[in-house]
Amino acid sequence: MNDTEKKQERVIILGVQLKTGDDFEFKESLSETRSLCETAGLEVVGQFVQQRDRADSATYLGKGRIEEIEELREREDIEFDVIIVSDELSTSQSKHLAEIFGVKVIDRTQLILDIFAQRARSREGQLQVELAQNEYLLPRLSGHGVSLSRLGGGIGTRGPGETKLETNRRHIRSRIHDIKVQLEEIKKHRARYRENRKKNEVFQVAFVGYTNAGKSSWFNQLTDSETFEENILFATLDPKSKMLSINEGFQVLLSDTVGFIQHLPTHLVEAFSSTLEEAKYADVLIHVVDRSHPNYKGHITTVNELLQSLDMGDIPVLTLLNKRDLITEDYAEDTFDTRYVSARNPADVAIVKNALSEFIRTLLVPYEMTVAADGGKRISQLKNETLVDTIIFNEETELYDIKGYAREESSIVNRMTEKREKSDE
Incomplete structure (x- = not known):
């Protein structure tokens, strides 16, 4: 292998299943963490789960489970460079796990942030990533000593990295302030742009939905675009907009947005609120659902709850139950505000355009x-x-x-x- 070629990092996933928790939801969360790892380009070599009344306040997993992992490692039954925890860790838990195993310890929030760092292309997206990373790491900087670099290095070379983490708190606070000032300017520019659209009476429609539901696929199908789309989580981070013609001429501005995910920390939602700004001011939302997913109902609930928390609960919603081609069981008939479709079926493009036209008509x-x-x-x-x-x-x-x-x-x-x-x- 070429020396310059980057080695794929090997990871183990840790999870605590609360005895009072829902079994299906826990398995879904673990499966999602594995998908996040794959999206980040990591090789998952093991998964360790423990049932407990609550996570250990110092080491997340209990002493016995940790010893078991150490024994496996010593016998060379398992080798890993990174520990991924399927929860958000406290500073103390991150520190102790890093000290015990001598490797990077990354929780679910950090993993999502690392993926965001990979995916962000626009200046705004990159600033949002850096802001969220610094706000996440700032309260975790004190009291780590030598374990600091193992706590916050991120996946590979992404993330703020050791140099910034070892900088004093005042510098990081200063950087957070600078980023917020820059984002405020971008926000003002967006507001002026939106005001012009309002004056021109442009009707605005935005896609929302769980990550990997097929929003970008539909955006591309409807607008003949080439937005990045792949079967991975968070394929789209930077908002994109394009004009769409329906009803033989009526022009609407269609926007693609970042996907939602379960248990997304509040500060992360706030940090990326501007990527959802196009959706916030939309006249209609198109909620794309992966109907083939076993937990599609849970995904719908997650999206609806996040829309409410973002003050978007009053915007009219047209639902596309997507990936119909992957559904084997019988499904219900279409309704006025719901269509069963597949982005892979060209004939469904006309169905969606007609559905959108009929839906908008009721708002006029x-x-x-x-x-x-x-x-x-x-x-x-x-x-x-x-x-x-x-x-x-x-x-x-x-x-x-x-x-x-x-x-x-x-x-x-x-x-x-x-x-x-x-x-x-």
């Missing part, structure tokens, strides 16, 4: 107007800015009778209606 108000026979430009504007239902040419009046749906404050409808009323006086 009906209008009727007439347009002169030579008013092709006006008709084209109406098709772009409103949902036009019917256009019928009246041979007696030599006018087009148009019916459709628009925002109550639609400037084009109001303008054309006023113009028609004045000409009739």
Whole structure:
């Protein structure tokens, strides 16, 4: 192997199953941690679980389980470079585990942050990652001594790393302040951009959903884009937006967003709130669900709870029960706000566009107007800015009778209606 080629790190996963906890939820959480490891490019070589009333306050696992892992390691039955814990650890737990095993100890939150560090491409995304990493590590800096580098080195060379961790707390606080100032400027720029869109009366639609549900696949299918999509967690971090035409011309701005995940720490949600900013100001959310996943109902609950916590619970939601091609059992009929679809089926693109058109129609108000026979430009504007239902040419009046749906404050409808009323006086 080439010396410059990076060696894949070998990890073991540790988990404590609370005796009062739900068995299915615990197994789901462990499975998700394994998927996170694979997404981070790690090789999982072992998994150690212990049933307890509560996690050990000093070492997370109990003494007996730790001794068992040490014995396996000494007999060379298992070799590992990193310990991944399927929970959020306290400073004390991280410190003691690192001292006992002499390797990096990374909890679930750090693992997610490392993946975010891998995936962020835009300047904003990178700043958000660094902010979240520093805010997570700051309270964990004191009292670690030599174990400090093992606590916070991150996966491979990602993350703030040892140099920044060994810098004093004042420097890290200063860096957090600087990042927040830069993010505030980006936020202001976004606000100005959104204000312009509002003035132009652009209808906004945003994808939301559990990580790896298929949001980016649908974004690509609907907009003919090439957004990164892969069967891994957190494939999309940086928000992307593109215009989509439905109903033979009506223009909506479609945005892709970062995926949600169970037990996402509050400070991590807050740190990445700007990646969800496009969704926060959307007129409609499209909730993409991996219907083939055994815990799809739990994923729906997680997303709904996070939407509520982000003050997005009042935005109308159209649900796409995705990956229909992977479902073997019978599924229910489509409803007004729910469609069973597959991003792999080209015919479903029309189904989603029609569903979105019908859904948006219920949020608008009906209008009727007439347009002169030579008013092709006006008709084209109406098709772009409103949902036009019917256009019928009246041979007696030599006018087009148009019916459709628009925002109550639609400037084009109001303008054309006023113009028609004045000409009739």
